Amino acid sequence: MTLVAFLLLLVIGLPIGLILCVAALVFIYDTNNLILLQSYPLKLFTSLDNFSLLAIPLFILVGELMNGAGITQRLVQLAAAFVGALKGGLAYINLLANMMVASILGSATAQIAMMSQVMVPEMQRAGYDRAFAAGLTAYGGLLGPIIPPSIVFVVYAVLAQVAVRDMLVAGILPGLMLTGLFILVVALLGRKHAYPVGTRQTWPARFAALRNALPMLAIPLVIIGTILGGFGSPTEAAAVGAVLAVLIGLFYTRSLRLRDFPLILIRTGINSALVLFLVAAAGVFSWVLIFGQVPQTAAAWIQSVATTPMAFMLLVLVALLVVGTVIDGIPGLIMVVPILLPIATDVYGIHPLHFGVVVSINLILGLLSPPVGIGLYVAAQVSNVSPLRVFWVTAPFFLAACLALLVLALVPWFSLALL
Known part of the structure; x- marks a missing residue:
């Protein structure tokens, strides 16, 4: 009954957060465990009673502030100064600028929309196929x-x-x-296609571009340095990054105005509420799944199919790629982690951080996979091209992402080496 209700609401198009809440209620009534209704509101609240979750609105705020501070153009100029003279220089610029923006925005769809408006017209004017430019920008957004x-x-x-x-x-x-593999794909495609060559810049011009972009790059460096150096938690690091973004936007780029702050805070509040409601709904849904012993049932079935950790990871890769094509990254994560994580750690001895990296990237890749692929649709809509054509033109990047995912799944070192 619960599964039928879940799939029906999913087909109807109800937001995934509401689907999870309603599915939990259906399960309670279906199993006649009405006593659980008394704890239902409390569980919604306690799912958000976590200091670490404050990092989410703060990271979103950093992205909004930097977007309003004129970050994109300066980062594109920095990338152009160093790789613009290569064959297919604008393609490299697109990827490197995406990587630098990714370290600040942290959101794939927001990054794809923003970078598509900047890079696709520029690449088309330089002679690149518009669908290729849109697809390359979308895969760059995957880094977000x-x-x-x-x-x-x-x-x-x-x-x-x-x-x-x-x-x-x-x-x-x-x-x-992933960035390195995408750069390699651009290099290989450049040998086959006649990609245009940009103008080589002088070293003084390169240093000028670097100087203009250094304050922008300081934000992710300060955030990551605060976390790695043990000077503060991710939440505190995000708060420091937000303050730094305000100072840069007001006094360095001068693109940020005091009158912009109300709208920035409203957008931050709306986006934060959407994510945090999903987390609260996930808490209730996970609670119901555990009460119904769904993870134990799933573990028994998976053990009968996958006898080794490697076989389990390969099974997860295939299953989550399918899930990711129809459900966005965070909702998909919220749905599958309560079921699969206990199996991965308790049954197969997989490190939770290694499993988290693989699952997250796997679901994010679904943003660029048909039939839904919201990332493809965003890039295609902004660029005014067909989503299907964008996918086929940039299929080599999809294969490169799949290869990276396979390596990450089978070699835990890449996820755990810096810990």
């Missing part, structure tokens, strides 16, 4: 939820009850690996 600060990793850390700091650190090498 992986490179710290990452809202997806914060949510996973809360769900898995692991240190947010450790989870953010675990994403550094995977994010760099």
Whole structure:
């Protein structure tokens, strides 16, 4: 009954947070455990009673502030100064600028929308195919939820009850690996296609671009340095980053005005509420699943299919790629972690941070996979091209992401080396 209600509401198109809450209520009535209704509101509240969750609105605030402070253009100029003269220089610029923006925004869809408006017209004017430019920007946006600060990793850390700091650190090498593979794909495609070559800049011009962008780069460095150095928690680091973003926007770039703050805070509040409601709904849904012994039942079935940790991880990769094509990253994470994490850690002995990196990237990749692929649709809509054409033109990047995911799943070192 609960599964039928869940799938029906999903097909109707109800927001996933409401689906989780309603499914929990259906389970309570279906099993006649009405006593659970007394704890239902309390469980919604206690799911958010976690200091680490304050990092989410603060990271979102940092992204909003930097977006209003004119970050994108300066980072694009910095990337252009050093790689613009290469064959396919604008493609490299797109990826490197995306990587630098990812370290600040932490949101794939926001990054794809913003960077598509900046990079796609520029690449088209230089002679690149518009669909390729849109797809490349979308895959660059894939780095947003992986490179710290990452809202997806914060949510996973809360769900898995692991240190947010450790989870953010675990994403550094995977994010760099994915960036490196995408750069390699651009280099290989450049040998096949006649990508245009940009203008080589002088070293004084490069140093000028670096000087202009250094304050922007200081924000992620301060955030990550605060966390890695043990000077503060991720929440406190995010607060420091927000203050630094305000100072840079007001006094350095001068693109931020006091009259912009109400709208920035409203957008931050709305986006934070959406994410935090999902977390609260996940708490209730997980509570119901555990009460109904769903993880134990799933563990018994998975053990009959996957006899080794490697087989289990491969099974997870396939299953979550399918889930990720129809459900966004954070909702998908909220749905699968309560079921799969106990199996991964207790049955197969997989490190929770390693499992978190693989699961998060796996679900995020679904943002760029048909039939839903919201990241593809965002890039295609902003760029005014067909989503399906965007996918096929940039299929090599999808294969590279799948390869990176397979390596990360089978080699825990990349997730755990910096801990």
